[in-house]
Amino acid sequence: LRAAFLAAIQGKQVAVVVPTTLLARQHMRSFQERFEGWPLKLRQLSRMVTAREAKDTKEGLASGDIDLVIGTHALFSKDVSFKDLGLVIIDEEQHFGVGHKEKLKELKADIHVLTLSATPIPRTLQLALSGARDLSLITTPPIDRLAVRTYVSPFDAVMIREALLREKYRGGQSFLVVPRIKDLKGLEEFLREEVPEISYRIGHGQMSPTELDEVMNGYYDGRFDVLLATSIIESGIDIPSANTMVIHHADQFGLAQLYQLRGRVGRSKVRGYAYLTTSPKKLLSSNAEKRLAVLQSLDSLGAGFTLASHDLDLRGAGNLLGDDQSGHIKEVGFELYQSMLEEAVAALSSEVGEAESLGQGQFAPNINLELAVLIPESYVQDLDLRLGLYRRLGQLDEAGSVDQFGAELIDRFGPLPPEVDHLLRVVKLKLVCRSAMVDRVDAGPKGVLIGFHEDRFPNPAGLLSFIDQSRGMLRLRPDHRMVVGKSWVSPLMRLQGLQQLIEELAEVARIEQAA
CATH class of the missing domain: 3.90.1150.50 (Transcription-repair-coupling factor, D7 domain)
Known part of the structure; x- marks a missing residue:
């Protein structure tokens, strides 16, 4: 917010890029509240806005009338142009490909880029560790914030019923998350038959904007107890009253995904609980077991950087000069690769001259x-x-x-x-x-x-x-x-x-x- 304000108040345009329409709407609300009373024009660009509004926003960006735009992948379209873009803020950076991020930087040579992520992808983390990018860590949690308790177990109907009812009776709400839309039907039957005491609604990415907006507004307002959803709720959703999460088929999610999902609960002074369930009839792969074990062990606040380091170790650093955002350096090995990369960065930086690096x-x-x-x-x-x-x-x-x-x-x-x-x-x-x-x-x-x-x-x-x-x-x-x-x-x-x-x-x- 402060970086965006400083850039916009000096006459530069700011683009805030987010992965989902829900997060775009949430950020729009936050920016409007904080910038109220200042002469800054804010707009949103995503599939949640009408065609007329989208057209006006694109014209305003091209003419320079709009100071700050918050949008999803719609900002990457060819018909979006900026008059004087000064700052790009990429929230939940792990959801974007290299091509998307480079497209925004190509708009102008001296553009500033700020990427935000609790769990940076291996390629981004490697760029930071090697000195090619600056890195800042926010390791202090909000006052009175409690760590989320995490449990990994096969799906147990009795345990899940007790968890959902306990959250309902302490005045809170719960998430029930599935990896695919086709899994929603089975969980809906479970809720209807095994936990008839609770009220629920369904949310996923294939719903119409109006329908999804209605569901999310109802959940924000506490009109029902459980939101049965796909990973659309993964990024940045902030609902302090939601403090229990059940993740179905947790082995089908990535490590960063699981961490992000777990971060949707426990966002107030109340203890949050996350239940990572797997199929009792399915044998887990070794990588899936490692992911779940790592997430269960990292139950402290601000463990995202540590988790990203584990992810870098499990998946490799990818290609720093290409589009691969993970993958191991098989030809030379990680230690030698890191040493070579450090030498190259040092030789190109102002701290080490060419003669010294080749001496x-x-x-x-x-x-x-x-x-x-x-x-x-x-x-x-x-x-x-x-x-x-x-x-x-x-x-x-x-x-x-x-x-x-x-x-x-x-x-x-x-x-x-x-x-x-x-x-x-x-x-x-x-x-x-x-x-x-x-x-x-x-x-x-x-x-x-x-x-x-x-x-x-x-x-x-x-x-x-x-x-x-x-x-x-x-x-x-x-x-x-x-x-x-x-x-x-x-x-x-x-x-x-x-x-x-x-x-x-x-x-x-x-x-x-x-x-």
């Missing part, structure tokens, strides 16, 4: 010695623990730290197997390769090929002198790669010999840098 130590040498280098399962059996050790090892930047890491492994897991010993030696070799500006080492049975970073060496004269002193063991090829013409008895001896050779190269490189 010494900012590349990963490629070492191929035909050696087994790994932490075998027979040495460390737990997969998560092995991955954690690999992660720690990749962050070490000093030879002494690698030695300490090796001593810790011996202390925790016993003597080092040959593969782990080779791994530690290769990590130390990579560290000295960075100092020598060596970015590639390919070893074969008759020799080794060494490549320099960007085909350059800091001390070319020193390198030529070093090659001359090798008595024919070293030679420089026209493609600026150095050949080591020596064969070693074993791969381990080759590794030790290369360590010594590249340490000498690093010393030659340091002489030039010191000069």
